[in-house]
Amino acid sequence: MCNNGVVPTESSRVRSMNETRDRILDVALDVLGENPDAGMGEIASAAGVVRRTVYGHFPSRLDLVRTLTERAVTEMTGVLAEVNASDAEADAAWVAFVARLWPVAHRYRVLLALRRGEYGEAIHGLLGPFDELLADLVQRGQDGDVFARHLPADTLSQLAYGVVFAVADSDLPNGAPGTRAATITSLLTLGVPETRAIALVGDQP
Amino acid sequence: MCNNGVVPTESSRVRSMNETRDRILDVALDVLGENPDAGMGEIASAAGVVRRTVYGHFPSRLDLVRTLTERAVTEMTGVLAEVNASDAEADAAWVAFVARLWPVAHRYRVLLALRRGEYGEAIHGLLGPFDELLADLVQRGQDGDVFARHLPADTLSQLAYGVVFAVADSDLPNGAPGTRAATITSLLTLGVPETRAIALVGDQP
């Protein structure tokens, strides 16, 4: 015994396994992003692996999707909590949120599609904490009179979040040029006046 | 021979058949609205008919969906063309459009979900004329400086249209109370200032 923990037990062995596992997850995100109905075989092929191997890492398709969702929630709540912690005005916080969330959330955009359908309930449950943080931010904006009140905060937050990705989808896959337009549009939907929205976004990407 | 045409040939026979056919279409809209992945069996049961009978009227599932879409396009373009014909300002026209389209489009909301997925291409093609009319209206608004220009008219029109139904979905199935909020939100997304939007909607439903 030359180690007292569990980490460096079989360095190359488990590393290779984790690489496979991570590759499957990464590729699954891409494949499902293009076609939410893609099967395990399709994902396996894209990952350069046999279908049987995928089942070795994820007992069922639901397990795979669940793992993907957990990953997404971890990353996205991290960003949102950070933005929420600042004492900036809610509309400025929203701009920062979209700017920082964009790259990660764009990868996980498939979860929006998967929310309706077979695994809808499971995904919805896991996304709960994120949804709450989002609603909190919008609520703060409504309390501070920077966001409109024509809809309750939880509905409005989901809507504005959806608008961001609706713009993304209608854009070239290379989402870069759309970030600015998406941010402005979501601000408008939140009830921020156009002049203020443009001023907030400034000359960002 | 007591008739010279083809219409009143078998009054009760064909009427009964058309009733069955229409009932299947109506019910299919409801069933697919709740679950876009519903099968032919599910639709048949809901229509009080055997699966085999549905295939008697519609050779394939795609035929059913296509018929549904054609129906929707006919009704919706009718409403939109009428609104477009008036010489009202574009934002006022949009309000009238949403108000008049709401009942019919709400029934056909499933087409938005079906647009992604197996029949996406077919539906998209049939919806083309409607999409163009919609883009024309938004373009008119942009030209007249009542709508924002942060997005091209075709993208913005789709987005605003989607917002209307996103609000509807997050509402009670009884969509009545949401019409006002949905109209206001879509106007905001189009870049109409909040005060103007509220003034336009007035004390409508």
Next chain:
DNA sequence: TCTCCATTGCACACTGCTGTGCAATGTACA
């Protein structure tokens, strides 16, 4: 060298859907 084990390749059973064929059955119409 020998052992462990992730991966592979193939087999299989199961489910759920689509679309078709065909012989009843019942009802409107001549």
Next chain:
DNA sequence: TGTACATTGCACAGCAGTGTGCAATGGAGA
């Protein structure tokens, strides 16, 4: 009364996907 036909009930073939079992294979570690 008899015919036409929409509907039914059932059977069947096909397809696509899921999840499992099991014997090879091959590379990394003891």
